[in-house]
Amino acid sequence: MEIEDNEQVFYYRSDAETNKYQGFVPKVLKEVDEFTARNPAEFNKPESWFQLVIIKKDINEIIGDIGVRFIGEDDFQCELGCTLSKDHQGKGFATEAMKITIEYLFNSLNKHRIIGSVDPKNCSSIRLLERLNFRKEAHFKESLLIEGEWVDDIVYGLLKDEWNAKYKNK
Ligand SMILES: CC(C)(COP(=O)(O)OP(=O)(O)OC[C@H]1O[C@@H](n2cnc3c(N)ncnc32)[C@H](O)[C@@H]1OP(=O)(O)O)[C@@H](O)C(=O)NCCC(=O)NCCS
Secondary structure, three states, rough: OOOHHHHHHHHHHHHOOOOOOOOOOOHHHHHHHHHHHHHOOOOOOEEEEEEEEEEEOOEEEEEEEEEEEEEEOOOOOEEEEEEHHHHHOOOHHHHHHHHHHHHHHHHOOOOOOOEEEEOOOHHHHHHHHHOOOOOOEEEEEEEEEEOEEEEEEEEEEEEHHHHHHHHHOO
């Protein structure tokens, strides 16, 4: 995600209904400017979130993004988050973009484990993770404070071996 992407990112990220389970819902473009400016120059930097954009090639438009958090402790674990514009949901684009990202993290960067963290009410995100073979690992009660409200958090996990058993050479 780069500075010139900001207006397109603002369009789908500012949609309060689509993003009701997200921590980042910008009200003004300046918030996206700050968000993009925090994107590290380097991919795979420990203890950083790196935002990738999802571009629909035939229209050359940004339709969503994937955030990759490189967890710092051991260099082998990541967290993923995915956001898609409501205009392009329900067509498999998030699944396709996540598959490419996961494949790269496991089999090019040699990550061992990837997690996803979702609100239990966020059904489309849960379906996305389960479609990608993530396993439910934990349900934390009221463990996150979002917009002044304590919300539950479900953590999903996926190991490199589990991914390769399902998708390698398929
Ligand atoms: C999470 C999110 C990205 C999922 O988007 P999505 O559009 O449901 O996911 P996909 O693009 O992979 O589309 C899959 C859906 O399209 C359908 N589909 C239609 N054509 C398809 C095709 N050719 N290939 C695959 N799926 C297809 C699938 O059946 C599936 O529908 P279902 O979930 O009702 O079973 C989206 O809901 C979102 O942006 N939410 C807001 C942000 C958020 O809360 N993110 C989570 C926090 S990290």
